[in-house]
Amino acid sequence: VQMSSSPPGSLSDTASKAMSSPVASPVTPSNGVYHYQPPFNILEAKSHMNQTCQAMEEGLSLTSHYVDVKVSQREILCSGKNTNKSLDKEMVLIGNMDQRKSLMGCSLNGNKCYILLLGNTGMGKTTLIRKLCLDWSRGCIPQFDFVFLLDGKALTLKEPNHSLQTLLLNSSSFAPSCMDPEAVYTQILAASKRVLIIFDGFDEVRDYETLLQTQEKDLMTSLQKDTNGQIYTIRQLYSAILQRVLLPGCTLLLSTRPRGTANQLLRRTDSLVEMYGFNPKDVETYLSRYFTDPALRESALDYLKKSSFLHLLCWNPGLCRLACLVLEQAKSLAELPRTLTGLCHQVLCQKLERDNGITHLKTEVQTEISLSSLAWEGVKANSSILPAGRTISDKLRALGHRTGFNVLHFLFLFVFLSFSFTRTVTDRIFQQNLPFQSGPKWRRRSHREELELAQRFTVGLLFNNRTELQRLHSYTDTASRDIVNSKQALLRTHLESLSHDDLSPAQVLEACHHVYEASFTCSDGNVDIASTTLVAHLAVNLPEVVTFHGVPLNPSDVFTVQNVLDRGRSEGRSFSLDLEDSVLQLSGLRALVALNNINTYRASIADVITLWEELEQSGEEELLQGSVSKFKIHPLRATQVCHIEHLAKLVNIHMQKKLSDSSLSLHQSLCIPMHLLIVSLSYFSLENSKVGDKGAEKLADVLVSLCNLEILNLSQNCIGDQGVTKLLPTLRDLPKLHCLSLYSNVISDKGAESLAVILPHMRSLIELDVKYNKLTDVGAQSLGASLRNCKKMKTLRMWNQCIPYGVFEWLQQQDNRIEWH
Numbered sequence: 122v123q124m125s126s127s128p129p130g131s132l133s134d135t136a137s138k139a140m141s142s143p144v145a146s147p148v149t150p151s152n153g154v155y156h157y158q159p160p161f162n163i164l165e166a167k168s169h170m171n172q173t174c175q176a177m178e179e180g181l182s183l184t185s186h187y188v189d190v191k192v193s194q195r196e197i198l199c200s201g202k203n204t205n206k207s208l209d210k211e212m213v214l215i216g217n218m219d220q221r222k223s224l225m226g227c228s229l230n231g232n233k234c235y236i237l238l239l240g241n242t243g244m245g246k247t248t249l250i251r252k253l254c255l256d257w258s259r260g261c262i263p264q265f266d267f268v269f270l271l272d273g274k275a276l277t278l279k280e281p282n283h284s285l286q287t288l289l290l291n292s293s294s295f296a297p298s299c300m301d302p303e304a305v306y307t308q309i310l311a312a313s314k315r316v317l318i319i320f321d322g323f324d325e326v327r328d329y330e331t332l333l334q335t336q337e338k339d340l341m342t343s344l345q346k347d348t349n350g351q352i353y354t355i356r357q358l359y360s361a362i363l364q365r366v367l368l369p370g371c372t373l374l375l376s377t378r379p380r381g382t383a384n385q386l387l388r389r390t391d392s393l394v395e396m397y398g399f400n401p402k403d404v405e406t407y408l409s410r411y412f413t414d415p416a417l418r419e420s421a422l423d424y425l426k427k428s429s430f431l432h433l434l435c436w437n438p439g440l441c442r443l444a445c446l447v448l449e450q451a452k453s454l455a456e457l458p459r460t461l462t463g464l465c466h467q468v469l470c471q472k473l474e475r476d477n478g479i480t481h482l483k484t485e486v487q488t489e490i491s492l493s494s495l496a497w498e499g500v501k502a503n504s505s506i507l508p509a510g511r512t513i514s515d516k517l518r519a520l521g522h523r524t525g526f527n528v529l530h531f532l533f534l535f536v537f538l539s540f541s542f543t544r545t546v547t548d549r550i551f552q553q554n555l556p557f558q559s560g561p562k563w564r565r566r567s568h569r570e571e572l573e574l575a576q577r578f579t580v581g582l583l584f585n586n587r588t589e590l591q592r593l594h595s596y597t598d599t600a601s602r603d604i605v606n607s608k609q610a611l612l613r614t615h616l617e618s619l620s621h622d623d624l625s626p627a628q629v630l631e632a633c634h635h636v637y638e639a640s641f642t643c644s645d646g647n648v649d650i651a652s653t654t655l656v657a658h659l660a661v662n663l664p665e666v667v668t669f670h671g672v673p674l675n676p677s678d679v680f681t682v683q684n685v686l687d688r689g690r691s692e693g694r695s696f697s698l699d700l701e702d703s704v705l706q707l708s709g710l711r712a713l714v715a716l717n718n719i720n721t722y723r724a725s726i727a728d729v730i731t732l733w734e735e736l737e738q739s740g741e742e743e744l745l746q747g748s749v750s751k752f753k754i755h756p757l758r759a760t761q762v763c764h765i766e767h768l769a770k771l772v773n774i775h776m777q778k779k780l781s782d783s784s785l786s787l788h789q790s791l792c793i794p795m796h797l798l799i800v801s802l803s804y805f806s807l808e809n810s811k812v813g814d815k816g817a818e819k820l821a822d823v824l825v826s827l828c829n830l831e832i833l834n835l836s837q838n839c840i841g842d843q844g845v846t847k848l849l850p851t852l853r854d855l856p857k858l859h860c861l862s863l864y865s866n867v868i869s870d871k872g873a874e875s876l877a878v879i880l881p882h883m884r885s886l887i888e889l890d891v892k893y894n895k896l897t898d899v900g901a902q903s904l905g906a907s908l909r910n911c912k913k914m915k916t917l918r919m920w921n922q923c924i925p926y927g928v929f930e931w932l933q934q935q936d937n938r939i940e941w942h
C-alpha cells in the first residue's frame with residue numbers, strides 16, 4: 122500500500138535527529154518562511170512503535186509475513202433523501218472491473234482528513250493499520266509527526282480517568298514513557314495537522330455512529346477548554362475527537378466492518394477505502410512466506426490447490442492463516458477440512474491438543490459454569506465479549522487467549538459453540554436461535570456477522586462426525602447421540618418449512634452455506650444422507666429467478682451457490698441468475714455462468730465483457746457462445762455514469778460484431794442475441810447517477826441504439842443546457858419514447874428553448890417532467906407554446922420557484938388538454 126508519495130528516510134527523521142530535545146514552538150518563522158520543526162525525539166517514539174507493531178500473532182511478524190494487499194477506494198453516494206442510511210447501500214457498489222481500476226493504494230496525503238477503512242472479519246484491517254504504523258516508524262509517512270493508535274475495545278472502560286493528554290501519551294501505541302509529557306502535549310496541540318489518529322477495534326459502523334451523537338453542551342465546553350487535570354471517560358474523549366472538538370486539524374483513520382447504518386459518519390467521511398482480501402497470487406505469496414521449508418511449501422501449495430473450498434476460503438487472510446495451520450499438520454489430502462466449520466474445528470482441536478487444553482476444558486466445564494450457556498448468552502447479546510458479571514476462572518480466560526479469541530473472533534465463538542450441543546441449550550432456545558427468523562428483534566440482529574457465523578457453525582457441527590464432537594465434551598456416547606439427533610431433527614424441520622420465495626438474496630446465500638456446511642463438514646468422508654437431502658431440498662425449492670442483487674459474493678460464497686445450483690441440475694431444475702451489484706470475481710462469474718442449467722444471467726456489463734474477452738483469448742468458444750447467449754440486460758438498471766460507458770461498449774461490440782479491436786474474427790452469430798437484448802430495452806433509468814453534461818454526451822451515443830425505448834428517467838443528474846442539447850437529436854429519433862423525466866436537473870431557459878424546438882418531433886411523447894430545473898417564465902412559455910404542436914402530450918411537469926404562479930395559470934388556460942403540474 123502506498124501510503125505516501127515521499128520517499129523513506131524522510132524529512133521528519135532527518136529533522137528529528139537534529140532535534141532530540143523538545144522545542145517550544147513547532148513552527149518558527151525564519152526569513153519570512155515557516156519551517157516545520159519536529160517537536161521531540163521522534164526516533165524514540167518510532168522505535169517504540171516499530172517494536173509494538175511488528176508482531177502479528179504467535180510466531181508471525183509483519184516484516185517476514187506481511188503480504189502487500191491492495192485496497193480499493195469507493196465512492197460515497199449521498200442522495201440526502203434517506204435518513205437512515207445503510208452503509209452497504211450508500212456506498213457505490215462496483216463491479217470487479219471497476220474495482221480493479223480503483224485499486225490505487227490508500228493515499229494518506231493529508232487532504233483526506235476523515236478516512237474510513239472497511240473490511241469484514243479477518244480481512245486484514247488491523248494488520249494493514251499495523252503496517253501503516255510500521256511504515257511510519259520507518260519514516261515512510263513523513264507528513265505525520267505523531268501517530269496514535271487507539272483501541273475501540275477500550276470503550277468498555279466506564280471510569281472517567283483520562284485527559285486527552287493521558288489518553289494519547291499513556292493509552293495509545295505511543296512511546297512508553299515521555300520525559301516531558303507536558304511539552305510533547307503542547308506540541309501535539311500546536312501541530313494537530315501533523316497528527317494521525319487511528320481507531321481500530323470497533324466491531325461495526327454503528328459503534329462510530331453512537332460516538333457522533335451530540336453530547337451535553339457543558340461537557341463539550343469543558344472538553345474544548347481542555348483544563349489541566351480534568352478527566353473524562355474514554356467514550357467522551359473518543360467522541361470529542363471524532364466530532365472534531367478535540368484536535369480538529371488532525372487526520373482520522375477509522376477501521377470497521379461495513380455493516381450497520383452510518384448516517385452521520387458518511388456525511389463526515391472524505392474517503393472510503395475497502396479491503397478485498399487476498400487474490401490467488403497473494404495466497405501463494407502468503408504460503409511461501411509461511412512455509413519456509415521448500416518441500417513443505419510445495420506440498421502445502423499442492424494440497425491447497427487440490428482442496429477447492431479451502432483454497433477459496435483463503436481469500437480471507439484470517440482464514441488463510443487458519444488454513445496454513447491445518448496444512449502444516451496434514452498428512453494426507455483426505456484429512457483436510459472441506460467446510461468452514463471443519464476448518465475452525467480442526468484448528469481448535471490442534472490448539473487445544475497442543476496445550477493439553479482438552480483436559481483443562483473438560484474439568485472447567487464440569488466445575489465451572491457451562492460454556493454452552495455462555496456461548497448462547499454471547500450470541501444472543503450479539504457480543505463476542507464474555508458476558509459481564511460472570512466469574513470465569515483465570516485458567517479458562519487464559520485458554521480463551523491461547524485459542525486465539527483475541528486474534529480471530531470467530532474462533533472464539535467456535536470454542537463456545539462447540540459446547541452448545543449440551544443439555545443447557547434447551548430445544549426451545551435452540552429453535553429460537555436458528556437462522557431465518559422474522560420479527561423486529563431478528564431484523565436488527567440478522568445483520569450481525571457473528572450471529573450468522575455462529576448459525577453456520579451450529580449447522581456444520583450438528584452434522585459433524587460424532588466422535589469428533591465428543592472430543593470436545595464429556596458426555597457419554599448415548600447422551601451425546603440423543604442430543605445431536607433431536608437437534609438435527611429440529612434443524613431439518615426448520616429448514617424444510619422455510620418459504621423459499623420469501624427469502625432475501627442474503628438469506629438465499631446463507632441457506633446455500635448452511636446446507637453446504639451440513640453436507641461436507643463430516644471429516645470421515647461418510648456424507649450423511651439426511652444432510653444431503655437438505656441440499657436437494659433447497660435446490661428443488663429455490664425460485665426460478667435466483668437473485669443475489671446487491672449481495673457481495675466472495676469466492677467461497679460462489680462455491681456454495683454453485684453447489685446448490687448444480688444439485689438443481691440433477692433434480693431437473695434450471696435457473697435465471699441475477700448477479701448485478703454482487704461484486705464477484707471473474708472466476709466466480711465464469712463458474713456460475715458455465716453451469717449448464719443456467720438459462721439467463723445478469724451481471725455488471727463491464728465484468729461480462731471482460732469475461733467474454735478472456736474466453737475468446739483462451740479459445741473457449743463453446744463457453745463464450747453460451748455466456749453471450751445467456752446474458753440478459755433487460756430491465757437495465759444503470760446507476761452510475763460508468764454504466765453508460767459499459768453499455769456504449771456493449772453497443773459497440775454489437776455494431777462491430779467483434780469483442781475488441783484486436784479480435785481476429787467477427788462473431789456474427791454471437792451478436793444476435795445481444796443485439797436483440799439491447800434493442801428490446803424499453804425502460805432505462807439513470808436516476809441520481811451524477812451524469813452531468815459530460816455523461817449526457819456519452820449517453821447520447823448509447824441511446825441511438827435503443828430504438829424500443831419507451832421510458833427514460835434522467836432525474837437528479839446535474840444535466841444542464843449543454844447536456845440536454847447534446848441529448849436532443851437522439852431523443853428526437855427514439856420512435857417509441859413516451860415518458861421522459863429530466864426532473865431536478867439544472868436546465869435553464871436556453872435548454873428549455875432547445876427542448877421546445879424538438880418536442881413536436883417526438884411523436885410518441887405523452888409525459889415530460891422538467892420540474893425543479895432552472896426555468897423561469899421565459900422557458901416555461903417556450904415549452905407551453907411548443908406543446909400546441911405535440912399531439913399526444915398529456916402531462917407536463919415543470920414547476921419550480923422561479924416560475925410565477927400566474928404564468929402557470931395562464932398556460933393552463935391556453936391549453937387545457939394538458940395536465941399541468
Ligand SMILES: Nc1ncnc2c1ncn2[C@@H]1O[C@H](COP(=O)(O)OP(=O)(O)OP(=O)(O)O)[C@@H](O)[C@H]1O
Binds near residue numbers: 240378442
Ligand atoms: N496483509 C496481510 N498479510 C499477511 N497476513 C495477513 C494480512 N492481513 C491479514 N493477515 C492475517 O489475517 C489475520 C486477521 O487479520 P486482521 O486481524 O488484521 O483482520 P481484521 O480485518 O482486523 O479482522 P476483525 O474485523 O475481526 O478485527 C491476521 O492475524 C493475519 O494473520
